Amino acid sequence: MKTLNPIYPVTALQKKTAEVKEAARHDIVRITENGVGAFIFASEEMFEKRIREAVEQAVEDALIAGVIERGRADIAEGRYIVGDAAWEEIEKRATSHA
Secondary structure (H helix, E strand, O other), X not given: OOXXXXXXXXXXXXXXXXXXXXXXXXXXXXXXXXXXXXXXXXXXXXXXXXXXXXHHHHHHHHHHXXXXXXHHHHHHOOOOOOOHHHHHHHHHHHHHOO
8 A cells, every 4th residue: 555655844855854855765755835735856766766657557558448449349349259158269269378
């Protein structure tokens, strides 16, 4: 389970600089002004890691969306099997790829 990002008031950038920087090495740090989210602070490594993760997730989402769309097109065109014949086809394909 993902934990919440560390949150610091803007004054912590001066008063607790080392603590904020250390937190930013491990996660995205949220900086507030007057109790409201205002800025995001992160190390270069963390920033690049989060960008990589976002790109990987976007690629995965696009691949899944493509598979779902292909499945919908197959159903619309009648390219599907139901019942026992479906299980037979699954077994046939599994053994041909083994």
